[in-house]
Every structure is written in C-alpha cells, then in structure tokens.
Amino acid sequence: MLDRIARRLRREQRTARTRVALELVASVRAISRQANELESELRSLTMAYRPTLLAEQGLGVLTAATLIGRTAGAERFPTDAHFARHAGVAPIPVCSGRTERHRLHRGGDRQLNRALHVIAITRARIDPQTRQYLERKRAEGKGNREALRCLKRHLARRIHRLLSMPPVNTDRRTRIQLNSAISVPCLTY
Numbered sequence: 163m164l165d166r167i168a169r170r171l172r173r174e175q176r177t178a179r180t181r182v183a184l185e186l187v188a189s190v191r192a193i194s195r196q197a198n199e200l201e202s203e204l205r206s207l208t209m210a211y212r213p214t215l216l217a218e219q220g221l222g223v224l225t226a227a228t229l230i231g232r233t234a235g236a237e238r239f240p241t242d243a244h245f246a247r248h249a250g251v252a253p254i255p256v257c258s259g260r261t262e263r264h265r266l267h268r269g270g271d272r273q274l275n276r277a278l279h280v281i282a283i284t285r286a287r288i289d290p291q292t293r294q295y296l297e298r299k300r301a302e303g304k305g306n307r308e309a310l311r312c313l314k315r316h317l318a319r320r321i322h323r324l325l326s327m328p329p330v331n332t333d334r335r336t337r338i339q340l341n342s343a344i345s346v347p348c349l350t351y
Contacts, residue, residue, distance in 0.1 A: 167187055171183050171184050171187065172184070204223050204224065204227045205223045207227075208226050208230065212226065212230060212325065214324050214327065215229065215321075215324055215325075218281075218324070219288070219289050220280075220281045220282075220289065220292075221281055221284075225280055225281060228273060228274070228276075228277045229274070229277050229321060229325065230325070232273055232274040233245070233274070233325055236322055237326060239322065239326075242319040245321075245322040246322075247267070248270055248271055249270050249274040249275050249278055249318050250270025250271060250274070250275040251267060251270070251275060251278055251311070251317075251318045252318075253267070253312075253315060254267050275314075278314050278317050278318060278321070279314065281317055282313045282317055285317075286310075286313070295313060296309045296310070
C-alpha cells in the first residue's frame with residue numbers, strides 16, 4: 163500500500179504538499195520497520211521464557227509480552243484468584259433485594275485487564291469452544307457483559323497456570339532482557 167502511495171506521489175507535481183506526503187510515507191516505513199524488529203525481538207524473548215503462551219489460541223506476541231511483563235512473575239500470586247484480582251477480572255458480588263449477580267471489577271492492573279480482554283474477544287470470534295462457553299453462560303441467564311466477565315475470569319485462571327509453570331529458560335539474563343524490553347512503552351497498540 164505504501165509503495166502504491168509513494169509511486170502515485172512521485173508522479174504528482176512537486177509541491178510542498180507532495181514533499182511532505184513523501185516524507186510521511188518514509189516515516190511510516192521507518193516506524194513500521196522498527197515495530198517489526200521490536201516484535202520479532204519480543205517473540206524470541208517470549209519463546210525463550212514462556213513458549214506455551216504463544217501456543218494459546220488468541221494470544222499474540224504483544225499480548226504475551228504484556229502478560230509476562232505486567233505480572234512480574236506469576237509465582238508471587240498464591241492462587242489464580244489473587245491473579246484475577248490483580249488483573250481486575252475477579253467477580254464482585256452485587257446484591258439488590260432478591261437479585262444476586264456479579265459485576266466487573268473496576269480496579270486492578272488495567273493493562274493486564276486489557277490483555278485478557280483482547281484474548282477474550284479474539285477467542286470469542288475464532289474459537290468454537292469459546293463461543294459455546296459464552297452461549298452456555300447466556301443460556302444460564304447472564305447478559306453479554308456478564309458472560310464476557312466469566313470468560314475473562316476463566317482465561318485468568320488459564321493464564322495464571324501457564325505463567326506459574328517453571329520457565330523453559332531459567333537464564334537470569336534472558337529474564338532481565340524480557341522484563342526490560344516489555345517495560346518500555348509500546349506505541350503499536
């Protein structure tokens with residue numbers, strides 16, 4: 163797409179507007195190249211530390227890196243309930259009269275919550291088992307939001323289990339590289 167735009171701009175009359183547009187195309191190319199390099203670096207670091215995360219359906223490199231970086235070692239959470247509470251996906255009971263339900267937790271680590279939300283939405287779109295799970299929750303009388311909350315809690319349990327397994331590579335240098343690479347703010351969301 164960028165090549166097509168650049169060719170068309172080169173055919174245009176040389177004006178300040180054309181020159182600025184060509185410079186923007188060059189900037190987009192440079193930033194895209196840099197983002198791809200960073201993503202490949204994160205992929206190799208994640209594969210060295212937690213390859214099982216990348217094997218999960220609906221979980222990409224950036225999401226896996228976010229999960230690893232934001233948890234700072236899942237061993238510090240004694241149970242998956244603690245991890246879910248930290249991620250902001252633990253259910254909070256809400257009672258009014260005879261109505262008992264649960265609502266979303268508004269606290270916790272918002273970036274970790276967002277990562278779980280991205281996984282949930284992606285899996286709901288492409289995974290038939292996840293769609294069946296959501297349909298089952300809706301059949302139980304839960305709304306779309308409540309069903310999604312249940313799915314995020316289920317995913318938090320699964321992710322905690324994957325992150326709590328002993329790391330494939332216990333090399334301290336790799337862990338430090340991964341944590342420092344992930345702690346840098348990413349502009350490609």
